[in-house]
Amino acid sequence: MKFFFQKSFISEVKKLLKKNSYKDCETAIIKDIFKLESDDLLAQCMAYRLNPNAKNPIAKLRAGSEQGKSSSYRVYLIAVAIKDNYYFGYIYPKQGVHGKSALKSKEETKIIKNLLNDIKENNVVEVQLNKNKDKICFVSDKKEIFKK
């Protein structure tokens, strides 16, 4: 199982991490998605399939803060699964300053179109968890993507 981020996805996460209310965003992504380490990841995490009868599902995944934590927020991520590769293209929170209630079909289609173009042109970066499994880093140089 391999994970890839679109460059704009990395920028979006960085933007969220700058705000105190989303500071646990990376942790939530790790806990609710990366750490699942399942062969059938999309079946294990909280995910909606956008495209019907699909060989390669386009999914909207949900990640959120832990139970009992003072901050309570959810982020939604749009990803495409091709074989064992998961490509992440967009992230948005439901609440807070960057919160969005829902994406319109037109917006979603545009996001997915961009992601597919970047996948085709190999304009995505492979990422993985570090040894401690608490940070996401680049596969190429093992550097942490989201530094504090």
Next chain:
Amino acid sequence: MTTTLENINREIIKSYSHSFSEEERINKILDHINDKKQEYSILTKCLNKLGSLLTKITWIDDISTSDEVIISGIIAMGKTSDKHFKKFYSAQRRIYVPKGLFKDDFKEMKKAMDFHIEAVLEVEHIIFDLRKNDDFKKLSSLVDEL
């Protein structure tokens, strides 16, 4: 007032009775708190389960027109129920939050309520809006070519 054994005895009985009724009252309050906690926990669990079940609808293949009718019914049920959940949540909060009770239970219930209604609206959007969009349909076939 003369202190006689009779008087003391009377006072002792009164105090014991009072302490027993006080203990009984406290027990009743504690029972009520436990009942409420359980009630909120059951509702929160149900809402989370509903949210998970709703997401599963989007993974069903070959959704027919008659399936869409069923899904419409589920969505309508979800929206109506959400109104009831919100009313219940507000009413309960109004009673207990000023007394400093069930703060964490209400927080978890609110999260579950949000998850539930988000799932209802997301399913509606995916099945009846996004999947009917021509541009998205084209895109879906492109994804499978990758």
